[in-house]
Amino acid sequence: MKKTVFLFVIASVAVSLAAHSFFLYEWAHDRYMTGNGDGLAQMIIFKSFLFEQYKQGNFFYSYSFGLGGGIYSQLGYYFTTSFVFIASFAAVFLMQLLHLAGDADPLFWAQAAVFISVIKLSLIILAAAYALNGMVKNKLAAFTGAVLYGTSVIYFRHTVFWEFFSDAMLWLPLLVAGAEKVIREKRTGLFITACSLTLINNFYFAYINLIFIAIYVIFRWLIRLDPEKEAPRWKQFKMFAASCLISFGISAVSFVPAVYGFLNNLRPPYDQSVAVYDLTDNILFSSRIVLLPAVFMLFLFAFSFYKNKTFRLFASISVLLVLLHYSPLAASAFNGFSAPQNRFEYLLAFTIGGAAAAGMTELKNIRRKEMIWSILLVLLIYIAVIWRKDLDLSLMQNWSIVVLLFLTIAIFTAAGFQYKKSQLFLHVCILLSSVLVANTYQKYILSESSGIKNVSKSYLTSNEYNGEEQRRLLNNIRKDDNGDPYTRVDWMNGVRNNTPLMQDFNGFSAYSSILNRDLLLFYWEDLQIDMGRESVSRYASMGDRANLYSLLYGKYYMTEKNNAAIVPYGFIKTDESEHYTVYKNKYTLPFIRTARTVFTEKDLADAPVLAREHAMLEGIVLENGDNGKEQPPSIPDLMKQMKLKTEGASYHNGVLDVTAENGGIDLIPEGGLPKEGDYYVGFYLKSLAKDQFFNLRVNDYVTSRKSNQSIYKTGVYDLTIRVPKTDKISIRLPKGKYQLDHLRLHQEDYQLLKKAAAQKAPAADLDWQNNQVSIIFDNQNGDRYMVLPVPYEKGWEVTVNGKTQTVQKANYAFIGFPIEKGKNDIRLVYYPPYFKATLAVTVISLIIGIWYGRRRKKLGS
Structure with a gap:
């Protein structure tokens, strides 16, 4: 057993290295395995940002993420609880302690991407081989099927463009292996573990994986692989239901805040019609999402293979998933019934690998006549596709044809000689063709067609991305500002909204699929702030409106020299370089502001946005307040x-x-x-x-x-x-x-x-450590409320002089709370939504899960 495991590990790493040959070559020439879109705009920036936060022991909140936000709730979709990222963090942190690595900046993560991918793909192949071997009882066939799964084009597409997407491919085989343990052995331990891991890792892909497991179990109930050993369906259902409940409980501490963040996001409903079918994608030659391996096509028409129940199971699910691939309606369902997105096809890659593994165990029984018919049918299909007038054969597609012919010859060889003598050759052919297709896809589809070849060290250190000239000006701002840790600078490099995270300053922009709903409403409706680019997943700038900069502690404005005409009012030039100019706000308001005058959102509902700005300057705007006591500022329409x-x-x-x-x-x-x-x-x-x-x-x-x-x-x-x-x-x-x-x-x-800026700033001592804020304030004027330029978000708690107060939504999207006359000892703390309750649920569920898993193990044995 130890020897087998060792060989599997070595083989998996070897295949993974071979499958990454192209990107390893590119790395040697300072070009990286990272997409030039979201890869550069989000993936490497978020990893660099989270690395520094975790290194400082900050796991819950960051003032630097956009205008401020919860790490669990707003970045849980990305890397916050990703086990691959956490393992990467641990490895890099250890390397830094041993002085084997420097700063873990975005460039570092771009350079490390290919090596992380090599390790991840090795683990995916190992996990899939383990799951398939338990079903086909043939180690070589299971390994070959696992390679087909791991090296599928969707793995490289997901890893390059949205790195965390491919993490789901690691948990899927374990879920299947766990489901088989439940069905065949009445043991739940592995299923609970795999289900908990996928729920903790990423709630979005947990949704897709669990839909697949539901489909898989239904097919397993229809196709019973070992009827004598399998538990009755009702008993299986009860074990699956209990296991899922326990898994959700174990994952609660991370799953619930992440889902809350998703639900607290703001996305307009998808109002376009969704077609039932769209048959334009060519999954034999040119699809960027899934390419059906020739061996799978050949096995699909070897009808005697269907006597093998395992093959029948995987082939049937594969056919269903192929049909769903051509359905935008299905793509919408897998995307939470939103806009159609083809992100679920890695499920098809797994079932194809399973069908291939099961089929290879049946080759010894196939008749030559049947095999010839299978080859002829497949060739006819390929020829028919080639003859399509709208098919543009590229190098990628020609290589697919070569692979088809290569595999066809291998199948003929397997039929012409004894199975035992030819099986190794057949497996080698499939493994080599998988590696060949993977590298060809990387070169022609990802690197050349998608522009990944432009992601280079020279680009990542240029002014187009993260130039030294820009960083020098930002350092000058820090010196000019005496290192004020709360100062905000409006600067964004081109359309890269996460520039503040990349260049380590507090900015006014963010780009994430999940953002604070109240902040988005602040931009879109309440203040109608134009951000220079319409998008549901971004916010930026303050529309060059001086009042808003001052209210949100925006002290500096940095821009390219050709944009000097749109500098906000009251900003004066303080610094410049060859390409950029820095301006400083003459009318910055204090970070801590207090107010006696209270307006309500209802009072201002029909007022122009300028009146709302004035209300925030004069006092505080609350969602619910003293209705009718203050009249909205009057702003005439000209x-x-x-x-x-x-x-x-x-x-x-x-x-x-x-x-x-x-x-x-x-x-x-x-x-x-x-x-x-x-x-x-x-x-x-x-x-x-x-x-x-x-x-x-x-x-x-x-x-x-x-x-x-x-x-x-x-x-x-x-x-x-x-x-x-x-x-x-x-x-x-x-x-x-x-x-x-x-x-x-x-x-x-x-x-x-000007009047507000001329007023004396309230004397206050502020100390902010990670997710905790301490303020000592002497309220000599008897003001009623304090407001901070920190976004309102569920999870904030406040005590004033030891008494718990309610954190209110103030100024449409920020936090405010009542204060007392005289001395105020204020303590603010942020935890992810429902953190304490879900932590208790996680601990209790973990105990129950261990007990239940051991109990089922005893009963199963």
Whole structure:
């Protein structure tokens, strides 16, 4: 047994290294196994960020993540509880202690990606080989089937673009092996362990894996592999139900906060029709998601193989999953009934590996006539696909044909000689073809077609990504600011919203699939802050609005020199380099603010966004407060004083028809210009084209809007744009028709901001350590509330002078709480939502799981 395990480990590592040959070669030439989209924008940045947080013992909250956020709830979808990342963290941390590794920055994680992938793929092959060997009782066949699974193209697609996606492939075989233990041996220990691991690791892929296990168990009830030993179906159901409940309990401490974060996210409902079938993907030659191995196709038409129940099981599920692959409706179901996403096809890769493993044990019984018919049928299918007029044969596709012929010859050889003499050759052919397809896919589909070849050391250290020139200016800001740990800097490198995490400063932007619902509403609806790029998974900047920067402790603004025209009001130039300029806010407000005047969201519901800004400057806006006691600030609408003129367009009944390349309307003040300040121009804007991405320009300010077909559009069409004082406000759009109405215009002279900034800052001592904040404050003015520029989020608890107070949502998205007159000893602490309760559930469930697993083991034996 030890020798077998050792050989399996060595073989798995060898195959994994061979399957990564292309990316290992690229690594040697300073090009990395990381996607140039989310790979660079999220994966390596989040790993670098979480590494530093964990290293500091901070597991729950970070002020630096966007405007601040819970690590469990908002990054649980990524790496927070990923066992692969935790193991990587431990290894790198140990290497740092031994002085074998330097800083674990994004460049480091890009360089390490291929080695982490090699280890992960080795483990996936080992896990799959273990699961399949328990079913086919043939070590070589099980290993070959496991290689087909592990080296499938979807593994490399997921690993390169969204690294944590492929972690799910590690837990799937263990779930299947655990299910077989329940069915055949009435033992639940492995299933509970595998189920708990997948639930803790990632709630999203746990959803997909558990759907598959449900399908698998149903098929197992229909196809009983060993009827004499298998438990009755009702007994199996009870064991599965108990095991799942225990597993959910064990995972509660991580699963519940992560799911809460998902539910507290804000995504507009997917309002487009979802087709039942879409047959355009070519899974024999050119699919980027799944390529059916030729050996699987050959076995599928070897009808005597279906006498083998294990083959029948895996082949049947494979056919079902192939059909589901062609169904956008199924892709939507696997994506939580949202937009269709083809992320579940690794399930098909596993069942294909299982079918191949079972089929290879049946080769010794196949008749030549049957095999010839199988080969002819498969060749006819391939030829028919090749003859499709819309098929564009690339190098990747030609290699697939070569692999098919190679395997066909191998099958003929297996039939022409005795099985024992030819089986090793057959397995070698399949293993080599799997490695060949994997490396060809990496080169032609990932590296060249998808631009991964551009992810290089030179790019990652350039100004386009993380340049030394930018970092030098940020260091100058820290020196100028005397190292204030709470200062926020508005700087984003291009469209990389996670620049603050990458360059280690507190910013105003974030890019994550899960964000704070209240923050997104703050941007989209409450304050209508344009972020320069419409997206459901991003926020950025403060729309260049000075009031908001001051309220949120935004002291600095850094931009490329060609964007100097849109610098917020009240920011003065303090530093510059060859390509960038830094500005400092003259009117920054204190980090800790107190208020006596209370407005409510209801009172301000019909007020313009500028009035809401003024309310936050004058006092505090609460979700629920003293209704009716404070009147909303009065902000006049200046549209009646404006002359409207079209330019390269016609405008009637709220519809703007742009006929020029850059046409639209101009708003021209008739009552003269203000001495200083800004205009706030607001309007409803929606493209009437079915599918048109477009840029909106308002004077020097440019923002992009998604197509109506985009799954990432916000569904928000009420916009407010800040425009510095000017004699003409020009709204410009590309050719097309748009609904443009509800025009409104307000003027901001910033007198209220200056008044607020001139007030003496309240004397307060602040100490923030990880998830705990201590404030000592003497409330000499008798103010009623304290508000902090920290996002409101479930999990915050506060005590004032030892008394528990309620943390309230203040200023639409931030935390506020009542304070007492005189001295206030304030303690704020953040834990993931329901952390204490779920921790207790986890401990209790773990004890029950150990007891139940041992009990079933005794009863099973």
